[in-house]
Amino acid sequence: MSRIGKQPVTVPAGVTLTQTGQEVTVKGSKGELKFTLPDAVSGKLDGAEFTVSPVEGSKTAAAMWGMSRTMVANMIEGVTNGFKKELELRGVGYRAQMKGNTLSMQLGYSHDVDYTPPAGVTIEASKPTLVSVSGIDKQQVGQVAAEIRSFRKPEPYKGKGVRYVGEFVRQKEGKKK
Template sequence: MSRIGKKFINLPEQIETSIDGSDIKIQGPKGKLIYTLPECIKIIESNRTLQLRKTNNNNKTQALYGLSRTVVNNMVTGVSNGFSKQLEIHGVGYRCQMDGNDLVLNVGYSHPIVIKPENSISIKVENNNLITVVGINKELVGQTAAKIRSIRPPEPYKGKGIRYHKEIIKRKVGKAGK
């Protein structure tokens, strides 16, 4: 039994919703998001709250119940506040800069790496070593941040690489000399 799926989703004043069959459209000050619910989940709107209901009670429906509620709640949060992830670059000579909308990374390869963000994602750079990924879609923000991190993940010996802000890297002891 999903405890998350049973919870109500409270809608702030500036959020507008429209439900068309299994499609839900949520619009707010930051933008607009659309999501198609599975056939086994129905959504009900009443006095500034949303609630999800299951149409049948099998394992697949149960698995999608809490997921659908979380996705819709993230949509409401995204169009009202937005999401952001920060990444840090550690290493001698490692740096990043913006070239228009593109992120250019110099992280120890023989050539610079260029990352083109999605349309709804914006990337900001501070001090040549702090990257902030901002957007209204939580999934796209996390996916873009993971894509940037995967270019040069932090290594355990010196800690060089791209890591999430305040991520702790377990360091290993190097080779013992004789």
């Protein structure tokens, strides 16, 4: 029994949710998103509430129930407010800047690391050590932020690297004499 899946998703004013078969489309002020419900669950729209229910009592249906409800809720949140992840660059000489649509970063390598975001995701480098990734698709924003972080993950001795704002990196003790 899914505690998350049981809760209905409320559709706020200004957002249009339409369902054709297993495909759910959400339109809002920031854009449009689509999601295809798995075959193990079914969706139902009642006025301003969207409910997801399992088709059969299998483990797969129980797993897909909560996930499907959360995907629809995230789509509604995305087209109304959008999602944003912020990354900070820590280290001597570590900096980022925008060159057109491409993010160019200096991360201690002998070359600059360039990253072009996919369509639907915008990247801003407001400060040389602060990069913000924003968009309407939560999964895509998180994926782009994770790809940027993977260019130079924070190392445990000095803490240098690309990390999420507010992320705690446990520092290890160095060698002792």
